[in-house]
Amino acid sequence: MKIVVIGLGHMGGNMALTLHAAGFTVLGTDVAESTRNKIAERGLRVVAPKALPAADVYLLSLPTSAHVREVIESSPGLLQLAPKGSVIVDTSTSDPVVTRELAGKVIDAGLEWLDAPVSGGPAGAASGTLGMLLGGEATTIERVEPMLKAMSARYTHVGAAGSGHVVKLANNYLCAAHLLTTAEAVALAQRAGVSPEACLAGLNSGSGRSAVSEVNFPRWILSDAFDSGFTTGLMRKDLRLARDAAIDQGLSLDLLNKVVEQWHADADGLSDSADFNHITDA
Ligand code: NAD
16 A cells, blocks of 8 residues: 655654554655655655655645645645545544535545544654544545554544544544643642642542543643643644534534633643643643
């Protein structure tokens, strides 16, 4: 299976190297020459974005839906360059409305589509242990299953094209909410004389635990490391998209709206490049 990875940043670079190490024929590209060079130094073949070759799979790891649209629709984009029957897999956290539109165009052009947003950060991408949420046809998943297995410890087919991106936004809404609520819970215990470490040990043996209390607090927050590889700017984007997705479905979700407002207010002083875990001390 020949795979072209488009976007070699925190996630795409590590996914490309993992697939290469697993024995796939992988070629990477990125608009940033310095990023292409960094990945090439680690043994991956890279090409300039305008020189995309024929492949079985085009794996996208891009900042936003606007970038995904550009890669697919620009001239020449994947709609023109990708051979009939090849599969476009969008692992970015994208806008589901745009995803459904682009998936339709991709399928009309004789290609196949999967949205496959990921969880687990750069470390999960580097170790092939990402969680993946899949939107698209079961037959398309079967075609790329060996690739999914090399990248992911667990993938879940959640529905038709766009569904993976909807569930990813729901996931990141909960992650943002857990960061805010766990920080408040730890502050409450601390005021009452309990250390953050003791508080988290207690929470993690109880029903208040989450990935945030089990992973984010010990690994990135209490350790003062703040090097998760997921940025405040990306979480800002994801929360805006979650709210837009609710509006698109005609829903007004009070807690979602409150979390989005609180997050944006607390993150006001944080730069887009700051680690997203800094929200707990903002
Ligand atoms: P990143 O900014 O590190 O990487 C994105 C890369 O895409 C950059 O290197 C950029 O130069 C490149 N790019 C932009 N436009 C391009 C184009 N037209 N053609 C080729 N390359 C282009 O971002 P990231 O942290 O790797 O995240 C990528 C996606 O994965 C985002 O949608 C993000 O929300 C999602 N995500 C990130 C994490 C994480 O922990 N970082 C976790 C889960 C999901």
